[in-house]
Each structure stands twice: as structure tokens, then as C-alpha cells.
Amino acid sequence: MKLLNFQKVRTLFALIFCCAISYSALSQSIKGTIKDEDGNTLPGASVVIKGTTNGVSTDLDGKFTINNISNGAYTLVISFVGFETQETNVSVPQKTPLALTLKANQAVLDEVVVTGLFNPKSRIESSVAISTISSEDLQLEVPSSGADLLKKVPGVYVNSALGEVRNIVNSRGISANAGDAAYGYYYVSLQEDGLPVSNVMFRNFVPDYFFRPDATINRVEAIRGGSAAITGANAPGGIFNYITKTGGNTFKGTVSARYGLQGDGQNPYYRGDFNLGGPLTNNKKWSYNIGGFYRYSYGDHSPGYAMNYGGQLKANVMRTYKKGYVKIYGKYLNDHNGQAEYTPSSNFSDPQPVNGFDNTSSVYSQQVEQPFYINGDLSDERTHDVSKLIHNTQQYIGAEWKHNFDNGWSVNNNARYSHSNVDWYASIVVSPMSLDSVSSFGIMGLLGEFGTYTFTDSETGEVLGQVEQSPNIVNGEFAGFNIDVVESNFPGDEVAENSVLFQPLASMYATNNEFTDQLSITKKTDNMTFTLGGFVSLSSIDLIGFEDAAVSIGTIEDRPHMIAVSLEGTDGKTYQVTNDNNVMKIGGTGRSLQKALQANYAAFFGHTWDISPKLSLDYGGRLEYTGMNGTFNPAVPNPLTGTAGYGGVDGDTLTLYDEFDGSAGDDVNYNKGITTFSYSIGANYSLNKQTAFYIRFTDGRKAPNATFYYDLENDEEVDNLEPKAQRVVQLEGGVKIIKKKFQLFATPFYSNLSNVSETFVGREENGTFYVYTDLYNTINTFGIELEGNAAITKHFNVRATATFQTSEATEYKVYDMGLNGRDDDVVIDLSGNEMENMPHIMASITPSYTYRGFYINLNYYYMGERQANVANAFKLPGYGVLNTTARYTFNDNWSLTANVNNIFNTYGVMSWTAPGVFPDNLNRAGFTSDMMASNPNASFGTIGIPARSFFATLTYNF
Numbered sequence: 001m002k003l004l005n006f007q008k009v010r011t012l013f014a015l016i017f018c019c020a021i022s023y024s025a026l027s028q029s030i031k032g033t034i035k036d037e038d039g040n041t042l043p044g045a046s047v048v049i050k051g052t053t054n055g056v057s058t059d060l061d062g063k064f065t066i067n068n069i070s071n072g073a074y075t076l077v078i079s080f081v082g083f084e085t086q087e088t089n090v091s092v093p094q095k096t097p098l099a100l101t102l103k104a105n106q107a108v109l110d111e112v113v114v115t116g117l118f119n120p121k122s123r124i125e126s127s128v129a130i131s132t133i134s135s136e137d138l139q140l141e142v143p144s145s146g147a148d149l150l151k152k153v154p155g156v157y158v159n160s161a162l163g164e165v166r167n168i169v170n171s172r173g174i175s176a177n178a179g180d181a182a183y184g185y186y187y188v189s190l191q192e193d194g195l196p197v198s199n200v201m202f203r204n205f206v207p208d209y210f211f212r213p214d215a216t217i218n219r220v221e222a223i224r225g226g227s228a229a230i231t232g233a234n235a236p237g238g239i240f241n242y243i244t245k246t247g248g249n250t251f252k253g254t255v256s257a258r259y260g261l262q263g264d265g266q267n268p269y270y271r272g273d274f275n276l277g278g279p280l281t282n283n284k285k286w287s288y289n290i291g292g293f294y295r296y297s298y299g300d301h302s303p304g305y306a307m308n309y310g311g312q313l314k315a316n317v318m319r320t321y322k323k324g325y326v327k328i329y330g331k332y333l334n335d336h337n338g339q340a341e342y343t344p345s346s347n348f349s350d351p352q353p354v355n356g357f358d359n360t361s362s363v364y365s366q367q368v369e370q371p372f373y374i375n376g377d378l379s380d381e382r383t384h385d386v387s388k389l390i391h392n393t394q395q396y397i398g399a400e401w402k403h404n405f406d407n408g409w410s411v412n413n414n415a416r417y418s419h420s421n422v423d424w425y426a427s428i429v430v431s432p433m434s435l436d437s438v439s440s441f442g443i444m445g446l447l448g449e450f451g452t453y454t455f456t457d458s459e460t461g462e463v464l465g466q467v468e469q470s471p472n473i474v475n476g477e478f479a480g481f482n483i484d485v486v487e488s489n490f491p492g493d494e495v496a497e498n499s500v501l502f503q504p505l506a507s508m509y510a511t512n513n514e515f516t517d518q519l520s521i522t523k524k525t526d527n528m529t530f531t532l533g534g535f536v537s538l539s540s541i542d543l544i545g546f547e548d549a550a551v552s553i554g555t556i557e558d559r560p561h562m563i564a565v566s567l568e569g570t571d572g573k574t575y576q577v578t579n580d581n582n583v584m585k586i587g588g589t590g591r592s593l594q595k596a597l598q599a600n601y602a603a604f605f606g607h608t609w610d611i612s613p614k615l616s617l618d619y620g621g622r623l624e625y626t627g628m629n630g631t632f633n634p635a636v637p638n639p640l641t642g643t644a645g646y647g648g649v650d651g652d653t654l655t656l657y658d659e660f661d662g663s664a665g666d667d668v669n670y671n672k673g674i675t676t677f678s679y680s681i682g683a684n685y686s687l688n689k690q691t692a693f694y695i696r697f698t699d700g701r702k703a704p705n706a707t708f709y710y711d712l713e714n715d716e717e718v719d720n721l722e723p724k725a726q727r728v729v730q731l732e733g734g735v736k737i738i739k740k741k742f743q744l745f746a747t748p749f750y751s752n753l754s755n756v757s758e759t760f761v762g763r764e765e766n767g768t769f770y771v772y773t774d775l776y777n778t779i780n781t782f783g784i785e786l787e788g789n790a791a792i793t794k795h796f797n798v799r800a801t802a803t804f805q806t807s808e809a810t811e812y813k814v815y816d817m818g819l820n821g822r823d824d825d826v827v828i829d830l831s832g833n834e835m836e837n838m839p840h841i842m843a844s845i846t847p848s849y850t851y852r853g854f855y856i857n858l859n860y861y862y863m864g865e866r867q868a869n870v871a872n873a874f875k876l877p878g879y880g881v882l883n884t885t886a887r888y889t890f891n892d893n894w895s896l897t898a899n900v901n902n903i904f905n906t907y908g909v910m911s912w913t914a915p916g917v918f919p920d921n922l923n924r925a926g927f928t929s930d931m932m933a934s935n936p937n938a939s940f941g942t943i944g945i946p947a948r949s950f951f952a953t954l955t956y957n958f
Helices: 002-026 135-140 149-153 438-443 715-720 929-934
Strands: 029-036 046-049 055-057 063-069 071-079 087-093 098-104 130-134 156-159 168-171 188-192 215-225 239-244 251-261 267-279 288-295 309-320 326-337 343-346 369-373 381-385 390-403 411-423 431-434 452-456 462-476 477-488 499-524 528-554 563-569 574-576 592-612 614-631 668-688 691-702 726-738 742-757 758-763 768-770 775-792 796-811 813-816 826-829 841-853 854-863 880-888 894-903 909-912 939-946 949-957
Touching: 029 046, 029 071, 029 087, 055 369, 087 098, 130 149, 135 215, 149 156, 149 168, 149 215, 149 841, 149 854, 168 239, 239 563, 251 813, 288 939, 309 726, 369 528, 381 499, 381 528, 438 477, 528 563, 528 614, 668 715, 691 841, 758 813
Parallel strands: 029 098, 188 239
Antiparallel strands: 029 063, 046 055, 046 071, 071 087, 130 215, 156 168, 215 239, 251 267, 251 949, 267 288, 288 309, 309 326, 326 390, 343 939, 369 381, 390 411, 411 499, 431 499, 452 462, 452 563, 462 477, 499 528, 528 592, 563 574, 592 614, 614 668, 668 691, 691 726, 726 742, 742 775, 758 768, 775 796, 796 841, 813 826, 841 854, 854 880, 880 894, 894 949, 909 939
């Protein structure tokens, strides 16, 4: 028995020993440290056992450990952005930890770009001016919009003061027609993954309504001028391509939560982003990426409700194979966005908000839900709610296929179908309006309604004033209207006496269903590349035109009170001018309707010839047709408005607020088109692998956008309408130096913009709009762009950009829009003046410091002084704004980032309205230096850059 027990014990010990040996063999580890050639550790480098998914990232000291490895021989694959991927062999168990050094990858430092080129090349090899923004840079910033990211790109003018949408972007003086947010991307193409976000643009329907930067963005490629004329659709001024991440060979992701305080620390901001992607199958031929964001914020100018709320979801699935890939991708965007309105200001030499207002003030109307009908159609009832803001939605699905055939042939096709929709409810053109003006009563729809009007603060019940309207009788004949202010306690006399804020409840409904496809076929030989391709975009537009769903008026103060209005008629009866929501003129004076198909067809070619290892030549051309085939129905005011016995929608003659509801007029059909040809030729000479020079000449064309075909009132106007293409001639050259610790790009440029059809929007006395498009102008711009980056030490880096330029309106005429509709409009000649919104200097400098897991930077951005209008009435002063970012990386997964934007709360003016009251204050082009000199203390409207804001972002990477 004892012997048996001893044998059992021996057997048990043997089993334990064997298990221990087995566990020991499986519990080995691979350890090491990764550094660069200067001996700096590389935190975040990827270390993977070749042929497996088993791997880790280095820690803050550049060290790594891969656990649970059995004995044997292995090959490690080490990679890190900006360095050459390296493989090394290791035996387990190790005798000593690995000490590995990665070499800087010159090809990565000199990024390969795809935008604006038929043949993707590195920056040192290409003959275009292009800048890139990495996903790492994007994560460090809290931009106010997608366009805000472009402020660090030389040569690019960005006005993002309105908010997340309706930004203005142009480059190199190619900016006529782009000074208004309604046409903010007129000359440039805003792209996602190589195709336009929207290929149409018409009145207040612009591409950035449908684009939001988030964690899915891999990088931004920004090309100025040059080859954009032949590689972009009707976009001679530049291409800004936001490229989405795709899934890789390993599963990766990021989740972030952001809390902020906008409006100088007053208004809360909440946002969450995520992105994740990786292989879908074991063989890793299928991969995916999905991400998006949701944001809820009160903005810089909170009216008491959110100014931005909504989000998006983006995804793609990719199948790679030996000779190419297929990618299916899609997006769903649903967002609401407000815009900044003009703040009453004074002092032309240094504009600042007047007393009672500051850079966080709001003049938005209060939130009301007001039903109304489209053109009096009782079956088409809508509800206007200003808190819905500008409601933008876009859904798209697309597919891209790239295949490399034998013998140097390849094909790439990218196609997308999108459905884009804008429902506009936000405030717009909020302005002082005088109550002793005949035109103001016309705008309110009250001319001819004689008697005494009482204006009451709807919140306090205080009577603010009384105004009497009576007929002007001369020799027994009616000769107009008399408007007399009987009593006035209206606030805001410093802005305008006897005045209120005109707060139209504007609305517009626009839909665009669009199919876009770009195909290119390329043939490569030993020293040449030939590309032939085509582009097609078909856009079906359905527009219910911009008009007031109703009108409200408010007190001239920060966060104004709505005003109730009643009328004691000369017949002794009391009439309600405003309803219970304190609004009037419900339904407006009629809405124009437009249904159209915009067709954009293009054929393009490109040829690149590497004449020698140092010299290359490239040229190409683009033949493009842009046409519009549609029907326009002009707005027709209600002829019964103001007539005796008419009771409006409710049939009550004592309620004046519902006696409007105009209609749409007869069909005006049009079918117009224009064919253009653009070409570009460039050469690049590489002195060595680190230094190159280039030169490029481009002769481009810009066809009119859809707005050109708007407001056609009859067939005669259609017959006389002849679309003309603008001509954009550009000459540029540059030197490029790309070294390991220093990069410099210097690009002198010249641009000539001619045949420019300016658009002038006027308003008749009855409130309807009209448009002039018959003046053609010419603009010249000279300048130089500078972009540099220097690694001063292993911890300290400086990046800087600068643009120096001058722009002249060599031939320039504009309409001076009078006060009485078309009758008093005149043409004035401004030739020889400087162009508006063209700063002589734009500059940015960003020093940054990194140590272990800590990163901090300061960014100083300078916008130089620029002419306020082409009449050169005065100059908007230059300003500088300082931002900072600090981030601490706790470990491989967690990091915390803090941002302060506009540290010193600078009020930099980006837009303005003329002095006076609505509607003449909208005539910026007609305001002159003589007018300013006659009243230098006048109040006028300004929109400044966003106020100081604070953000904290917690990020988890996995």
C-alpha cells in the first residue's frame, strides 16, 4: 500500500513538472526598445509577429513586451509613421532585450499626394502647390468648421466667422462672387474622397452644408490653383480633398468625448467622436472602417437654444486583391446649424460692438412655432421654428474600383449617388429698421393701413412707442404716405433712433439628387504616363425659394424681446397686426419655385514625361459642358392684400397678420448651357532628392452656377440670358526643400480673373427680390506663398505659413442699389481700386514642444488689413489671434487634450453691413469713403471671429 502511494505521489510530481515546463515554454516574452537614428525613443511604434495578429505598441519610453510566447524563432515587423518599416529576427527565450533603430523614411516625409494630379507623386516630384494636414494634426485642433482647418494652408483665405456652415473659402485672389456666404465655395471644390461633396451651388445652397470633419478623416490635401482647373469640376481656384480612413490589417479604433465652453466660457459644448476599423476576414483581404460624431452646442452667440446639434455616420468596406481594390462607402448626415448675425458696432478704424453688445451677443429672434402655407396652398402647411436653424441632411452611397492591368495599364472609377436636403429656418439679415420710414411699413406689408400703431414689449408689457400712418394729400390727390412717430421709448437709440430689429422668419426648402462619376484610364511606360478620363455629374434640383414665412420685430438689444403690434384704425376699429406668436405677414409675398437638371460633362487628358531623372514635364486639358434645363416660377404677391373686406386665411378682417400668402407665377422655361476648355502645363526640376523647382501656367474657365438661372420672370429674359464663362489665368513657380529636419516651400504666383459676372440682389418696395448679373469685371493678383517646418531639437518644432499678396480691380463696375427698387439703381465705376477681402498678409506660426507623453503648442494666426469693399470706403483692420493646445498621453490607450481658442478674446472683424437701417444697410458695395467721412461715428453691423472658448477632450485609442 505504501509503495502504491509513493508511486501516485511520484506520478503527480511528474505531471506538475511537465506542466511547469510546458507553461514555461508558453510564458516566454519578447522585449525590446525602439528608437530613431538620433537616439530618441519612439512611443506608439507598432511591433507585430510576422504572419500573425499578435503585437503591441511601444510605451512612452519606446519599450515593448509581447507575452505568452513559446520557445522558437520569430520575425518581428516594426513600423512607425515617418519611418521605414523594419523586420528583425529574434529567438525565444531571449538572452537580452532587443535594441532597434528605425530609419527616417524620406518618401514619407515627402508625402505622396493624389489630389490635383493625374499621376500621384511626392511633393518634391510634383509641379503643383499642395499642402497636407494629417489626422494627428486634426486631432489636436478644435476647429469651428471644416474650412477652419485650411487657415494654415498658405494662399487660402478663410472666413469662418458665421459658424460651422456658410464659410467663405478662396485662394490667390480668385474670389469675385465669393465674398458672400451664399457663394462661399464658388471657385473651389470641396471634396470627400476625390468627388465633390455637392456639384451644384445656388442661392444659400452651398457644399459645406454637407461636410463635417470628424474622427474618420485620415488627411486633408489642399491644392491651390494650377492643375485644379483640369482635375476638378468647374473649380479653377483650388481643390480641398478630405480623405477618409479605411480599415487596415489590424483592428484599431478611437473614441473621444469633448466638453467645452464657447462664447467666452458662457455656453456649453458637448461632442463625441468614434472611429474603428480593421480586417473583416482572416486573410485580411476584406476590411472595414466606420465612424462618426454627435455634437450639441450653444455656440458663441446663444439666443437661449442650441445653435448646433446633430451628427453623422460614415462607413466603408474594402476588398483588396493582388492588382487593386474595390471600396463601397456611404454617409448619413443629419445636422442643425445656426449662423452668427451682425452685431451693432461703431468706429470704422477699429470696429467694436456698441454699448450693451459684445462678441457673444445674439440678435436671433425668440423661439416660436409658427404654421404657414406655401403660396397659400392649405394642403401644404409647414411650421417655422427658428430653433431648427439650417437643417442639413445628406445620404450618399458610392463605389470606387482601381485595377492595375499588365503592361502598365490601370483603371480607376469612383461613382457616388447622393441625396442632399436643406430646410432653412435660421435668422438672416437681422438689421435695424426705422419706424419713421415708408419702406419699413412696406416691408411689414402695412402701407395703406392708416391709423395709429402701438408697439409693445411682449415680455414686459411696456408700450415702446406709437407711430401714425396717414395719406399724404396734395391738391385733393393722393401723393404718398405720411409716417410720424408720436411716442418713442424704443431701446437702442445709439444704434438707430426710432427703430426696431427686423427679424424675418426666413425659410427655404431645397433638395438635390445627384449622381457623380469619374473614370480615368492610365498607361505607364518607362518614363511617361498617359491619362484619359471622363467626369459626369447629373443634379436634379427642387427649390422652394427663399422667402419670409413670417416677419417679427424685436427690441434693439442683446437677446432682443419680440414686439407686439396693434393698430387703431381711422375707422375706430382695433386691428391685430401681430398674432399670439408676435409675428406678422404670415406666408410672405409668395415663393418662387424652381425645378432644374444641371448636367456637367467633362473629358480630360494628362501626360507626364520624365525627360530625365531630374526633369519632368506634365500637361493636360479639360473639355467641359455645364448646362441647366429647368422651369422657374416667379413669386406673385397676393392681389387681395390690403383690400377692403379681405379677411385672409381666418376670414377675420381685424387680423392683418394672415392676409398675405402670395403665389407662384406662370412657368418660365429655360435650357441653357456652356462649353469650356481649360489647360495647364508644368515642369519640375529636381536638383537632388531634397531640392526641386517647378513652374506652371494654367488657362482655366469657370461656368456660372445655378444662381445665374434664378429669378427669370419671363421668356424675354430667358432669350436675353447668355451664360459666359469666367477666365482664370494663373502663373506660378516655386522652390521646394525637403530635408529630415527642415522643409520649405516658396511659391510666387500671379492670377488674372476676367469676365466676372457680379450678382447683385435688390428688393422692390413690395418686398420681392430681383437680381442683376449683367456687369463683367477683371481682377489681377500678385503674391507669394511660404510654408515651412523646422525640427529645432528633438523636442521642439516650428511650423509656419505666410502669404503676401496684392489684388487690383483693374476693370470693375457695380450697381449702387437704391432705396426704391430698380428705379433708383445706378452703375458706378471702381476700376483701379483694391479688391475687397484681400488681405496683404496672412500668416500662421505654430511652435510645439514634446517630451515623453506631454505635448504643447501655441498657434498665432494673423489676418492682415483688407479693403471693406471694392469702393475702398475703409479698411477692415488686421488682427492676430492666439490659440493653444496641450495634450498628455497617459499610456498606449488614454490621452487628455486641452484647447483654448482665441486666448485674448480678440474681436477680429470678418464681415460687415453699411451704416443705416434695413434694407439700405445691405448695400455694402455702394458705401463710399465720402459717406463715412460725413458720419464717422455711425453705427454699422459687424461679424467677428469666434469669442474665447475652452475645450477638454478625453481620447481612448485601441
